[in-house]
Amino acid sequence: WRATDLRLDSNTTSSFDSRKPQIAADGNSVYVVWHDARNGGSDIFLNRSLDAGTTWLPNDIRVNKGVAGITFAVDPQVAAVGTHALVVWQDRRNGSLDVFCNRTTTSGSSWSATDVRLDTTPTATTSIAPRIVLDGNLVGVVWQDHRNGTDAVYANWSLDLGATWLSSDRRLDTSAPGTTNATDPRIDIDGSSLYVAWTDDRNGAGDVYCNYSLDSGQSWAASDVRLDTDTPGSSASIAPRIVATADTAWVTWQDDRSGFSEIHANIPFGMLPYGDGTPGSGGFVPRMQGNGQATLTGIVSLDVVDALGGAPSAILIGFQPRSKISLSFLGGTLLVNPIASPQFPLFGTLDVPGAGNISIPIWLPTDPVFRGFNVNFQVVTVDAGSVFGWSMTNAVEMWIGD
Structure with missing residues (x-):
């Protein structure tokens, strides 16, 4: 490791906090994002290195568009491949929290002039906690959404590395709308397969559920699948994490069925x-x-x-x-x-x-x-x-x- 760490945010006043950094890398390109309130309200900033972290930009870049400091843009996530990087975050510019995305195709040298809203409900709602992954040209974003009166899992995806997105997002948890809370969604992609896991209280205490698409999001399972296998709703199964590779997925989570927090996992089977x-x-x-x-x-x-x-x-x-x-x-x-x-x-x-x-x-x-x-x-x-x-x-x- 380096003898001296590096400061990546260039907030010269040092009077505002820079929070919740996230990092992504591909090859020698490394991207770090965070939010800070140097302009008043929170904005999304990024710094990047093209030589595996040896050197960085002298000045960080604001990624969210519009007037600085008025949108309350927070909780960024980043994904990268080749010269492309995409950043998502939650943003209050429209009054309620929405999910926005911006991208670079030039290794961070320039960014799209207009960021893109990914949740597509026309009414005011709360869309929070976005997560983004990509594989090849396929990009998937999931978030927690309150449009139906309770929290649900919604997704949007792009087949061209973020150049275009679906005109209508899609709900992935399959319980009756507005009856349960589906929270903390996580996503991963392998090839044309997308897998999403989340915590769901439809049975009482939280259980872990999953939905998936094997055709780049064109179709999804008609019914989501419960992954923790104790009595439904009898204990809290929370904080799922998911990884997809070799045409399958692994999901792990925190589980207190024994009275203590343990780490459990499940994998799919079938033909x-x-x-x-x-x-x-x-x-x-x-x-x-x-x-x-x-x-x-x-x-x-x-x-x-x-x-x-x-x-x-x-x-x-x-x-x-x-x-x-x-x-x-x-x-x-x-x-x-x-x-x-x-x-x-x-x-x-x-x-x-x-x-x-x-x-x-x-x-x-x-x-x-x-x-x-x-x-x-x-x-x-x-x-x-x-x-x-x-x-x-x-x-x-x-x-x-x-």
């Missing part, structure tokens, strides 16, 4: 299709779907339809997220890097396009060491009617739970 199949005879594209509960000691099935009847086939089996690939091969796309590939014939009338089918049972292990284990599957079929002599299903990823 999801991914990728596209490769057409075979008659233009049929074989399809595979997972069915059953992917839990320890359980039995699930992989069900294949629309393949060539009676054709020789093999199932590609890969372990853990590193086995998920996308490799052009024999006119199609290999979606699994296999560690095993058992062979079998399909059912259905021999050589009839689209008639091939099979249901493959999978017995899951009993050892708890496999909790959270990932297995990926794809079926390939010998098919003389396809361009290169093979057809392929989509793939299915399975995460084992308990």
Whole structure:
């Protein structure tokens, strides 16, 4: 560490507090944001380094727009990738607290002339505690919102690194509006998947809930999922934190079910299709779907339809997220890097396009060491009617739970 720390705010009077710093970095670029009241009311300020913290701007930059010192802009959060950085905060310029965002595409040298309001309700309400994450061009922001009379979790997102946003935000907790309080939301993104967790009092004491989208926010689960598994509402589960990677998410929180505060966690399980199949005879594209509960000691099935009847086939089996690939091969796309590939014939009338089918049972292990284990599957079929002599299903990823 440096022998002497650095002061990053350039409030020369030193008569006002600079509070709640947040930091983000990508490569050698480091961005630090905070709020301070040097101009009267609170504003959002930023300093940045482009050489991994060796040097910084001599003067910090005010990020919120409009007249300085009158908007009560506080509690900033920052995310960064490449030359882009985005800052969100809560702001009282319209009378009640709203969520605003500004961004730079030039490593902090310049910022958008106008910041953007992300909560879209036309009526006065309280939108607070925003959180922001990004992955590639996908940016997600969540916050706590009181428009329905109680606190709820709302989100807005951008597909182009903050250049444009949804014209209407979206509520993510799925209890009846205005009946419960959903607070302290947290968000993370992996690829096109967004995961949001929060604390919710619908059952009494706080429980931890989650909602998710696997398609860059186009659709979300119709019902949110409770993650703490003791009696609903019987103890306080609070302060959730979430991280998403390798097509899944991990959530941890503070839990007092034992009478003392403990740290608990949960992970998702189940089966999801991914990728596209490769057409075979008659233009049929074989399809595979997972069915059953992917839990320890359980039995699930992989069900294949629309393949060539009676054709020789093999199932590609890969372990853990590193086995998920996308490799052009024999006119199609290999979606699994296999560690095993058992062979079998399909059912259905021999050589009839689209008639091939099979249901493959999978017995899951009993050892708890496999909790959270990932297995990926794809079926390939010998098919003389396809361009290169093979057809392929989509793939299915399975995460084992308990």
